[in-house]
Amino acid sequence: MDVADLLGPQGPLAKQPGFAPRLQQQQMAAAVDAILQEGGTLIVEAGTGTGKTYAYLIPALQSGARVIISTGTRHLQDQLYHRDLPVVRQALKNPVKIALLKGRSNYLCPYRLRLTTQEGRLTSLDQVAELRRIRTWAKRTRHGDIAEVADVPENSSIWPQVTSTVDNCLGSDCPDFADCFFAKARREAQEAELLVINHHLFFADMAIRETGFAELLPGAEAIILDEAHLLPEIAGFFFGKSLSSWQLLDLARDTMVEQARDAPDFPDLRDRAAALDTAAAVVREALGLADRRAQWREVAEQPSVLNVVANLALTLNALQKALQEAAQRGKGLESCCRRCEDFVQRWNLLAEVPDFPEQVRWFETRGRGFILTSTPLDVAPTFQGRMAAQPGAWIFTSATLAVGPSFNHFATRLGLTDYAALRLDSPFDFARNTLLYHPPELPDPSAPHYTTALLEAILPVLDASQGRAFLLFTSYRALREAEAWLAGRLPYPLLAQGALPKAALLKRFRDLGNAVLLGTASFWEGVDVRGEALSCVVIDRLPFAAPNDPVLQARIESLRQRGENPFMTYQLPQAVITLKQGVGRLIRDVSDRGVLVLGDPRLLSKSYGQIFLDSLPPMPRTRQLERVQAFFAAY
DSSP states (O other): OOHHHHTSTTSGGGGSTTOOOOHHHHHHHHHHHHHHHHOEEEEEEEOTTSOHHHHHHHHHHHSOSOEEEEESSHHHHHHIIIIIHHHHHHHHTOOOOEEEOOOGGGBBOHHHHHHHHHHOOOSSHHHHHHHHHHHHHHTTOSSOBGGGOTTSOTTOTTHHHHBOOTTTOOGGGOTTGGGOHHHHHHHHHHHOSEEEEEHHHHHHHHTTOSOSOTTTGGGOSEEEESSGGGHHHHHHHHTSEEEEHHHHHHHHHHHHHHHHHHOTTOHHHHHHHHHHHHHHHHHHHHTOSSOEEEEGGGTTTSHHHHHHHHHHHHHHHHHHHHHHHHGGGOHHHHHHHHHHHHHHHHHHHHHTSOOOTTEEEEEEEETTEEEEEEEESOOHHHHHHHHHTSOSEEEEEESOOOBTTBOHHHHHHHTOOSOEEEEEOOSSOHHHHEEEEOOTTOOOTTSTTHHHHHHHHHHHHHHHHTSOEEEEOSSHHHHHHHHHHHTTTOSSOEEETTSSOHHHHHHHHHHHSSOEEEEOGGGSSSOOOOSTTOOEEEEOSOOOOOTTOHHHHHHHHHHHHTTOOHIIIIIHHHHHHHHHHHHTTSOOSTTOOEEEEEOOTHHHHSTTHHHHHHTSOOOOEEOOHHHHHHHHHTO
16 A cells, blocks of 8 residues: 555554544645655645545555654653554554653753752742652653653753753763663663654764764754744854853752762862852843843943953853863763853853844843853854755655745745645634634734724623633733633633743633633644634734844844845745634634634735735624624534
């Protein structure tokens, strides 16, 4: 059977519960198979419900090639490896050896666990309890993947103390290297015929960082990049340079731990590490008390900032000299010395030299910390260099890559020129099962009372849908305003992003069955709620990127200097792809029905509104509330 037939009514997948043959899935599988056999580049937009995961897994497993599959997030990576791959392998009776590899900070570090336990300097009772749970789990785990630990939050402050990073990992010099879970995962990955990674790991290797698995990618004959719409932004981060106060504080803390263990007669080393902690805090204070993102040039010439930047450089240099003297005392101190030397170079590069061509330097302050970053404005040359060094099959896929019928925006950002393209509409019956509602007479989104006006307009919609809705916002400010306004006005449970971890919030939404959930960016994609629990999605504004974002500002400026129209060539296409992601939350299964509310009146009043509408599934449209009420009343 060819790959399309394997997904057909007589194929082995037809016996799986819930599986239904789909023409679009078979078309995608055939296209992926052709590229895997012949080499080259394929871009596929597969609408919601296509079943793109099976459409690339089956040809990948059948190809006989060594394949790397990269997903957008660790959550999707786990879902692909633990849920989808076993089903397909079992159906095909395929013995291909598979492996899962994440970044090293996703694995327990036995060495750092032992140090943290011995040091015993935890900052709260919560940390003490969490460390106890981690130690219990450590005795029984086979893989050391911290995602296995359900009773310690993934954002807990204990995790950085018991996992390693590129900066602080001792590598083969580690006394616990024989028990290293990351090293074991690497070995399994090197032996696998099909390897599942994520985009952050993919680009960490692509940027030739010290990831410890750089030898994996050259051996692959095919690379499949799922959720490919995320690639340009992630590439920008990894192809740039950054240094954060958190990295500096980690270096200071690790130096003090290693000094106490291997150089107790060198108190000056501890003093210089403590001075780095202080110098980083002073820089944070000089950048202003508020949380902020801005271009570095906006503050770099201020006398107060110049002074603290110079002081931090001197403090890093002083610590570097002390570490160079102490490095031979132990592998931990040697590692701290290497990190400090790297940080000295990075700080000098980021904070003191003039702007680089085609790069933007920017800073962000958040809470007590800061990060200083240099981001390339165009990742295409670097990405193309990596593709040229890795000949074979390259497959880019997502539910949202095209703007209208064109892939030009996505392809240009990654420098793709010679590629095959396939755009597959969703197999779901949007014409029958959905309705797109534009509330009439809303003010311009820039009006101060816009959010309130939108909420007043959708109250009867939420009444007709009996809750069961996502309200997606383009800013936290609008979300908080909506949360305050809706409190006491809804007869349905009101859930808001931030009240619980994302997974717990979604579980509560599903369990309640009639809740209204308010979310921002992280709820626009990667969220799958099937059935009647989600029957309405409201999007407050067209999701144009914030105009004060420093990277966006620099890109706009660069495009203007080239004589291009930044709005039409960059801002508009990006917003279209983001909107398509949000709209994709509504219909997740063949039996789902629902109403999409797009509040932004610019969809109808501006000429570019039609570009958004042309990129959406074929949904009937109305401005009449009565049609919405009749739609819900019909079922």
